[in-house]
Amino acid sequence: MRHIFLLLFLCISMTTLAQENYDSESYRVSLGDLESKTFTKDSTANALVIYEKAKSYVSKSDFDLRTEEKHKIKILKREGFEHATVEIHLYSNGSRVEKVEKILATTYTMVDGEVIKTKLEEDNIFTEKYDENHTLVKFTLPNVKVGSVISYSYTTISPFMMKYHGWSFQGSIPKLYSEYTPSIPGNWEYNIKLVGGQKLAINESEVEKNCLIAGNGASSHCFNARYAMKDIPAFIEEDYMTSKSNYLIKIEYDLKTFRRFDGTLEHFTKTWKTVDKELKSHAKIGKQLNKSVDLEDFLSEDIINETDLLKKAQSIYKHVQNNYNWDEEYLIFSETSVKDLIKNKSGNVASINILLHNLLKESGIEVKPILISTRENGFPTKIFPVIYDFNYLITQATINDKTYLLDATDKFLNFGEIPFKCLNEYGRLLDFKNGSDWIELKPYKPSNTYYQAELHFDDNGVLIGNIKSKRTGYHALNKRKSYFSNKNSYLDKLENTFPYIEISDFEVTSEGATSEDYKENYNIEYNFDEAGNNIYLNPFFVKFFSENPFKLQQRTYPIDFGYKDTYFYMFKLEIAENYKVIEMPKNLNLSLPNDAGQILFSANQLANTLNLTLKIDFKRSKYDAEYYPFLKEFMNKIVNIQNNSIILLEKTN
Numbered sequence: 158m159r160h161i162f163l164l165l166f167l168c169i170s171m172t173t174l175a176q177e178n179y180d181s182e183s184y185r186v187s188l189g190d191l192e193s194k195t196f197t198k199d200s201t202a203n204a205l206v207i208y209e210k211a212k213s214y215v216s217k218s219d220f221d222l223r224t225e226e227k228h229k230i231k232i233l234k235r236e237g238f239e240h241a242t243v244e245i246h247l248y249s250n251g252s253r254v255e256k257v258e259k260i261l262a263t264t265y266t267m268v269d270g271e272v273i274k275t276k277l278e279e280d281n282i283f284t285e286k287y288d289e290n291h292t293l294v295k296f297t298l299p300n301v302k303v304g305s306v307i308s309y310s311y312t313t314i315s316p317f318m319m320k321y322h323g324w325s326f327q328g329s330i331p332k333l334y335s336e337y338t339p340s341i342p343g344n345w346e347y348n349i350k351l352v353g354g355q356k357l358a359i360n361e362s363e364v365e366k367n368c369l370i371a372g373n374g375a376s377s378h379c380f381n382a383r384y385a386m387k388d389i390p391a392f393i394e395e396d397y398m399t400s401k402s403n404y405l406i407k408i409e410y411d412l413k414t415f416r417r418f419d420g421t422l423e424h425f426t427k428t429w430k431t432v433d434k435e436l437k438s439h440a441k442i443g444k445q446l447n448k449s450v451d452l453e454d455f456l457s458e459d460i461i462n463e464t465d466l467l468k469k470a471q472s473i474y475k476h477v478q479n480n481y482n483w484d485e486e487y488l489i490f491s492e493t494s495v496k497d498l499i500k501n502k503s504g505n506v507a508s509i510n511i512l513l514h515n516l517l518k519e520s521g522i523e524v525k526p527i528l529i530s531t532r533e534n535g536f537p538t539k540i541f542p543v544i545y546d547f548n549y550l551i552t553q554a555t556i557n558d559k560t561y562l563l564d565a566t567d568k569f570l571n572f573g574e575i576p577f578k579c580l581n582e583y584g585r586l587l588d589f590k591n592g593s594d595w596i597e598l599k600p601y602k603p604s605n606t607y608y609q610a611e612l613h614f615d616d617n618g619v620l621i622g623n624i625k626s627k628r629t630g631y632h633a634l635n636k637r638k639s640y641f642s643n644k645n646s647y648l649d650k651l652e653n654t655f656p657y658i659e660i661s662d663f664e665v666t667s668e669g670a671t672s673e674d675y676k677e678n679y680n681i682e683y684n685f686d687e688a689g690n691n692i693y694l695n696p697f698f699v700k701f702f703s704e705n706p707f708k709l710q711q712r713t714y715p716i717d718f719g720y721k722d723t724y725f726y727m728f729k730l731e732i733a734e735n736y737k738v739i740e741m742p743k744n745l746n747l748s749l750p751n752d753a754g755q756i757l758f759s760a761n762q763l764a765n766t767l768n769l770t771l772k773i774d775f776k777r778s779k780y781d782a783e784y785y786p787f788l789k790e791f792m793n794k795i796v797n798i799q800n801n802s803i804i805l806l807e808k809t810n
Contacts, residue, residue: 179207181333181387184227190306191267196233199331199710202391204237206230206332207306213322214340214379215369216314224322227310230330232301240330241301243309245294246287253316257294262309264298275300277309319425321347321410326355326386328405329393336385337408342369342377346414348426348541353406355713359385375418384408390713396706397716399581400535404714411543429593432542437589441490442550445511446526448495450519461520466556470522471572474563475671477513483566487531487548506566507550513565514552523555527562527596529584532719536581539595551575553586553596562601569638571671573601577631580719580778600778602673604630604722608699612683613731620683624698626676631720633667633675640677641670655698657684690808692736696728696769697799705796707789716780716788728769732806738762740805742769747794749787753777756791758798771798 177197178189196205208229216223230240243262247255262277275298282296298307315322324337336359341347351357361383368379392405413426427435437443452461456476463469481498486505495512498504510526517524529549530537537546551564561573570576579598586596605628612622628636640647652660663679686693701724707716732738745758757772773795780788 179205179231179333181208184208184210184229184308184310186229186263186265186306186308188272190229190231191265191272191304193231194233194304196231196331198388199391201710202237202331203234204230204232204240204330206328206330206335208334209332210336210338211322211324212338212340215318215342217369220318220369222315222318222322223312224315225310225312227308229306229308232303232305232307235303237303237330238301241298241307243296243298245311245313247292247294247313248290248315248317249292250290250317254292255317256314258312258314260294260296260309260311262296262298262307264300264305264307266300266302266305273300318345318415319412321345321412323407323409324384325405325407326384327353327389327392327407329391331391332386332389334385334387335389336383338381338383339410340365340368340379340381342379344369344377344416344418345412346416347410348413350409350411350538350540351407352402352409353404353713355386355389355406357384358387359383371418373418377418390711392713393709395709395712397718398714399532399717401714402535411538411541413541426541429542432544433587433589433593436544436587439490441494441507442526442587443589445495445508446514448515450512450515452516452519455516466522469520470517470554470556470561473516473520474513474565474572477509477516477565478568478570478671481509481512481565483509487534489528489547489550506564509566510550510552510564513563517552517554525553526587527551527553527584528587529579529598530581531578532581532717533578534581537583537585539583547585549579551579551584562598569634569641569670571601571634571673574634575601577634577719582779600630600720602630604628604632604720606632606701606722606724608726609729610681610696610698610727611729611731612681614733614736618733620685620694621681622683623678623680625678626699628675629673630722632722633673636675636677637667637670637672640665640675655681658682658698659684691739692806692808694730694804694806695800696730696802696804697726697771699726700799701726701773702792702795702799705789705792707785707792709785712785713782715782716785718775718778718780720778722775724771724773726769726771728767730767730769730804732762732765732767734765735808735810736806737809738767738804739807740803741767742798742802742804745794745798747791749776749784749791753780753784754788754791756794756798760802760804767804769802769804 176195177193179193180187180189190207196202209227211224211226213222213224245257247257260282264275266273277296277298285293287293301307326335363381365379365381367376369377389406392401394401411426415423460469460472463472482503484503484505489507495508498508498512514524514526528547529551530547531549534548551562554561554563562575564570564575567576582598583595584598585593587593607627609625610622612620615621648663659682661680665677667674667676741760744760745756747756753776755774760769
């Protein structure tokens with residue numbers, strides 16, 4: 158029997174290998190590329206990049222940057238047809254434009270053992286205006302079917318050496334091989350950044366002497382490199398992540414210095430010391446921050462005369478928060494100034510938080526601005542200043558040796574909270590006297606959720622009870638926004654969430670829309686399932702996670718919750734004398750590796766009281782990708798506990 162199983166295994170393995178014989182070493186379409194029908198490493202993939210290569214170099218004739226690209230892609234499913242449409246983005250600044258030439262594309266399809274080649278006609282290449290500075294050149298490969306292999310190549314020509322051509326090794330479908338070979342003349346010195354944290358399979362470089370020669374006989378050496386990666390998984394976005402630009406495996410270039418052939422230098426990348434000096438004199442940043450304000454024009458005498466600095470700061474914060482509206486503009490260098498904000502009662506992020514900064518400063522409170530890149534915008538570059546990486550500005554206040562991060566754009570934020578979108582690991586604290594520095598962006602308070610449900614049978618055998626809940630941190634912020642934005646809608650949603658429960662006497666017991674927590678209390682009537690003498694109860698009226706958010710086979714980027722949090726659920730059931738407990742859920746104690754999280758679930762009976770508790774503790778705000786399979790199973794356990802925990806009661810008379 159063992160030999161039979163071994164033979165069967167070998168047959169299956171050989172069949173799988175026969176089905177997949179891709180040539181990832183060449184742009185040429187092979188018979189194996191066409192005959193291969195699957196990609197077992199990712200059965201969800203609708204297409205597969207078998208081979209791609211790009212070469213960038215500076216033209217010796219006109220000094221333009223040329224990039225030659227070649228792509229070979231297998232179409233595995235109908236959903237993969239979208240990859241047969243290619244868009245080439247070209248930039249122009251009015252006087253100078255990027256161009257594309259030598260577009261060649263062919264579809265290869267196997268029909269009855271014969272290879273059919275269909276070439277792209279020039280008439281099917283289209284150009285359209287995208288915006289003021291961008292043009293799209295588009296084409297769709299012809300006669301594409303499931304199983305086809307498409308290949309296409311083209312050359313882009315760019316006069317913009319400020320931004321050397323970068324390369325993305327990772328995309329929305331898996332890749333077997335991706336290679337990039339840049340050649341950079343010594344006149345141009347770039348900061349080179351490899352994003353994605355993955356190792357290159359090939360990382361080679363050499364110096365080519367006299368690769369570029371000027372009209373006056375001067376010459377330059379070139380730095381030639383070869384970068385390649387193999388077996389690159391598809392990047393699929395999932396919950397609990399920051400911008401995908403942080404994690405897509407790619408190489409980027411930013412011009413640092415340009416040396417002309419006459420020896421003169423022009424510097425493009427600056428130091429933070431230089432940037433601080435420029436920001437200090439910037440009309441939209443430094444000059445706005447340094448403007449004095451007359452407190453009497455904004456604040457009441459009670460606020461101005463308050464001697465407790467924390468209470469004073471909180472009152473000033475509420476004044477700005479309640480009297481000025483955010484216009485949904487993120488950009489910190491837009492034309493809206495503090496003067497416009499005061500006049501219109503509406504402005505962008507920077508104007509609102511600069512006004513807050515100036516009022517606090519005028520009131521004797523130590524404040525500094527912080528530049529932030531929001532979660533969707535991506536991490537700001539740390540290795541050198543890229544000021545346009547930032548799209549948000551908040552204020553830091555230091556009161557009694559304690560620091561508070563403040564953002565007055567959101568009507569529901571509590572003093573010391575910043576929006577979730579700002580929890581992007583770090584920001585740049587501006588200090589025009591001592592120099593700016595990086596700071597961590599941490600939540601002001603923990604984010605916790607507590608539920609307490611107490612039930613009993615009334616004289617008519619109806620199961621009734623009370624639910625109390627309390628939330629803190631971002632859990633509270635989300636609930637405050639939902640409830641105080643539209644109370645009726647909130648209640649309707651709450652009742653629809655629990656179709657087997659009738660809710661009455663609902664009340665919110667916390668102080669208001671900006672309170673430090675959110676508390677609610679309501680009575681319920683539970684319409685339980687009854688089968689003969691048996692009653693089936695699911696004790697979880699509230700589900701912290703209704704389904705597992707982690708569904709990928711593999712995740713190559715971190716799981717970023719933004720903050721640590723804890724969930725606690727306590728259920729208490731007073732059992733009537735004519736009932737007895739037949740079945741209860743099983744206890745569970747499960748921890749993530751390195752004690753990074755824990756599930757504690759217990760159910761026990763003491764006399765006529767049944768007690769059930771669930772505690773879920775995420776002890777980190779961010780988990781490396783290595784934790785993904787453990788978190789996936791962790792979430793499975795949570796969902797299973799909430800959905801399948803059954804209490805079985807039996808009537809005894």
